[in-house]
Amino acid sequence: KAGVTQTPRYLIKTRGQQVTLSCSPISGHRSVSWYQQTPGQGLQFLFEYFSETQRNKGNFPGRFSGRQFSNSRSEMNVSTLELGDSALYLCASSVGDKPYEQYFGPGTRLTVT
Amino acid sequence: AQTVTQSQPEMSVQEAETVTLSCTYDTSESDYYLFWYKQPPSRQMILVIRQEAYKQQNATENRFSVNFQKAAKSFSLKISDSQLGDAAMYFCAYRMNTGNQFYFGTGTSLTVIP
Numbered sequence: 665k666a667g668v669t670q671t672p673r674y675l676i677k678t679r680g681q682q683v684t685l686s687c688s689p690i691s692g693h694r695s696v697s698w699y700q701q702t703p704g705q706g707l708q709f710l711f712e713y714f715s716e717t718q719r720n721k722g723n724f725p726g727r728f729s730g731r732q733f734s735n736s737r738s739e740m741n742v743s744t745l746e747l748g749d750s751a752l753y754l755c756a757s758s759v760g761d762k763p764y765e766q767y768f769g770p771g772t773r774l775t776v777t
Numbered sequence: 778a779q780t781v782t783q784s785q786p787e788m789s790v791q792e793a794e795t796v797t798l799s800c801t802y803d804t805s806e807s808d809y810y811l812f813w814y815k816q817p818p819s820r821q822m823i824l825v826i827r828q829e830a831y832k833q834q835n836a837t838e839n840r841f842s843v844n845f846q847k848a849a850k851s852f853s854l855k856i857s858d859s860q861l862g863d864a865a866m867y868f869c870a871y872r873m874n875t876g877n878q879f880y881f882g883t884g885t886s887l888t889v890i891p
Contacts, residue, residue: 697878706868706883706884709881712877720878765824767824
């Protein structure tokens, strides 16, 4: 079974621009979660989607948004990028209603200049 | 609010020796799950071990075992017979029984010395 894939792997953007990151979960997984990872802060939970609905949301500004498609693929969008948005963005998928663990993708390294 | 604390930003261990990574958490829930994840330098996060709070027996996966102290809200990871491939960032994580939000600690960077 293929693992979680994320595209692109690396991205460089300029302040004020917007960006869209993509995540394809493991086949059969209906839940997709997004995390922001920065040195010293660890992993910060952004949001979770399950069956195309946002089920949980972390404490991030409204510039961060996401969606999930009927095939469980998910996208995350950040508008009006700030320097502080530079981070590794990780996507994780899990089976469904009561998953026990999440399976992570390799991440997208976003650099904002 | 749930918080997960890893008080050791960096640890080192000699190859073949044993090392213990610490993790404490704060929750008012009685039913939850705890995890240790490993993130090697290539960045792919891998599940190491999982513990259900309702189970008194400590989880074990080959060379990896946990010491789960529910009353103390402590969840440490012991790595026996350390290998060079164990070098990575280790994250402790918590999830309630309901919902699917994971809370992660800030990680412990483990160096294995040959």
